[in-house]
Amino acid sequence: MRIKNRIFSSAALASAITLGLTSQAVAQQDWDAINEETLRHFRALLQFDTSDPPGRELPAAEYLRDVLEAEGFEVEMLANNDERPNVVTRLKGNGSKEPLLIMAHTDTVNVDPAKWTFPPFSATVDGGYVYGRGAVDDKDNLAAGLMVMLELKRQGIKLDRDVIFLAESGEEGATEFGIEFMINEHFDKIESEFCLAEGGSVARVNREVQYAGIQSVEKIPYQINLTATGVAGHGSVPLQTNPVVRLAKAMAAVADWPSPIRLNETTAAYFERLAGISPPDAAARYLAVLDPLGPKRI
Numbered sequence: 001m002r003i004k005n006r007i008f009s010s011a012a013l014a015s016a017i018t019l020g021l022t023s024q025a026v027a028q029q030d031w032d033a034i035n036e037e038t039l040r041h042f043r044a045l046l047q048f049d050t051s052d053p054p055g056r057e058l059p060a061a062e063y064l065r066d067v068l069e070a071e072g073f074e075v076e077m078l079a080n081n082d083e084r085p086n087v088v089t090r091l092k093g094n095g096s097k098e099p100l101l102i103m104a105h106t107d108t109v110n111v112d113p114a115k116w117t118f119p120p121f122s123a124t125v126d127g128g129y130v131y132g133r134g135a136v137d138d139k140d141n142l143a144a145g146l147m148v149m150l151e152l153k154r155q156g157i158k159l160d161r162d163v164i165f166l167a168e169s170g171e172e173g174a175t176e177f178g179i180e181f182m183i184n185e186h187f188d189k190i191e192s193e194f195c196l197a198e199g200g201s202v203a204r205v206n207r208e209v210q211y212a213g214i215q216s217v218e219k220i221p222y223q224i225n226l227t228a229t230g231v232a233g234h235g236s237v238p239l240q241t242n243p244v245v246r247l248a249k250a251m252a253a254v255a256d257w258p259s260p261i262r263l264n265e266t267t268a269a270y271f272e273r274l275a276g277i278s279p280p281d282a283a284a285r286y287l288a289v290l291d292p293l294g295p296k297r298i
């Protein structure tokens, strides 16, 4: 896995900072310094082996807690397993709007180091890329979310809504330690109108959302069962009537299918508001997403 760190740090951070807060302009910042700090946290988080199973997110959680506490945040470590805590903190808004939740998960899927060019927990920077397990799932969002909290506080941005940060454990198949636990035992700590999670998804957080990847319904999985029949053959004679050949053609047709893109109300509002607080060229790009000739709303 690799990620071009510049793209990640500026775009994710800027869009997250501006979402749903106030209409005040974000002050001119030293983005080089912010990029550098973001990369430092990103690499530090990648260097914790939190592959799940077994998970053991504790060191990553402690890292986040320590960074946040050093900046004056009150941080809670909420857990039903000492090795797998969830990290929660909150910036208070003026209460005129419901909270925004920024969440990311501290665990990663497993890894076979033999297949890696660089050790998967080295966070090696090479040629403008950062190599590490979790670099695009989900320690990129974790680092971005952390930086959003830090910058909102440092810049003293006045908030209409509370901004909550949740670093969740067990997303990769052990949600009983993470989001399920949080929803069942500590829902008041994360209840919010919007949630930014993996991939920048936006959703209303409610008790019905019982799984880790809280997302809006933009991504709709379709399961397709393909059954091919035909005559048996020999590998040296790939008959057109052979079921494997037919199956391959069917697979190719599925792969070539241009899946329609439709935006629901939540995501459309996200792009509209983002356009409203962006420079003209960026605003045009966001509004193009809503173009009636482009993606359709649902």
Ligand SMILES: [Zn+2]
Binding pocket: 105, 137, 138, 171, 198
């Ligand atoms: Zn993920």
